[in-house]
Amino acid sequence: MSKTKIHLPCLRGYIGDWNYYVTVLSFQEVANRVKLPREIDKKYEEEKLKLGDWIQRKIETNRIKHLISYLKDQKQRFFNGLILGIYDGNPTWQEIDVQQSDVYDDEAEMNYLSKTFGILTLKGDESIFAIDGQHRAFAIRGAIKEKDDLKNEEIATIFVAHKATDEGKIRTRRLFSTLNKFAKPVSQSEIIALSEDNNCAVITRHLVDEFDLLKGKVLVIKNRSINPENQTAFTNIMVLYDIVERLLTNKTVVGINVKGRDKNEFTSVRTSDEEIKSATKEIEKIFLELSKEITSLNKFFNGAKIDRSNEKTSLLFRPIGQNVFFNVLKVGISESKKKIVIDYFSKDKFNLLNKTWRRIFWDEETGTIITDKARQRFATLIILEHLGFKVKRTKKDQITFDSFNINPKKI
16 A cells, blocks of 8 residues: 555546546556555454455456556557545545636636546545456556556546445445446457457458458458358358457367467457568468368359358358368367368368258258357367367267267268
């Protein structure tokens, strides 16, 4: 806990029954003053009331790690503000008297400005905790330890007062839950369309706009389905993003560890232009190879239309089939056995005329495709086993295998 007194320029406002104070804190002050509930609890070991009893949240160390990398490596870094609770201590607020001027001469307006502008003084004996922004606060603490010149950067901060009473705990718990209830996370489609820090999103946009093989053949929509009547699109942008992320990162495939760039870091911290260009070429090279080696893809990329209503049409033109195929391909690439995978799919038997895939993916009663993720996982596993890759079946996997009774060697 910092014992140093600081004076903060501030705006005072209210909403509902909360008074709050809006200011900025340097990263150094965030590191010095913002504590975990369990750190504050150490002050009250002999008391029954503990802050951690009512607002304890698990710190995700991997998330902290990647936020630290972002702060250190991203020149255009920016964070949302922090909402901080003040627990005990004696912070004070001093209004700033606004004098009459040519800009504003209305007495009511001057009174409002005087009540709103002020100085918030923290004496250093307060216990301060993050109601919203806990991971950001502790990433800041870690970042300035590793990069000292970050300490003078500032983050917007809202202070609210917390009282160590039963009623005070209820109020703060409600505020915490409300903030989390109504905070709407950015959707996957928005990340793909807008993110400049998620390298997979940047690469996906390039493939859609600039890669001749895919140009005009990727649907830009906000879901993962493709209308069965569509004859010209290979896939949609959501699935393409999944493919890019799968091929470039170390995201596990059906429980199998694979090689690749660190998934969390590569999708959150912008890398160099050279690395993005290299990764993009990697993806383009794979697609060009597939378009030459797999007959159905070769025909399509050379102008043939897709008849998605025909059972003999490859499942490579459906999102479920693409998920399975690129899962298997990723494992093959990771284990230097890409040719084995491509040779298998080049036989073009991955369709609904094949009794194996029909059993797994076709609902005879409704005459529709079954898109269940568990079935996609099962299809991935039996292909990998068929091709001789080592897989570890979970208990759930074994139940699925027993239910279908499909011998991977005979697909």
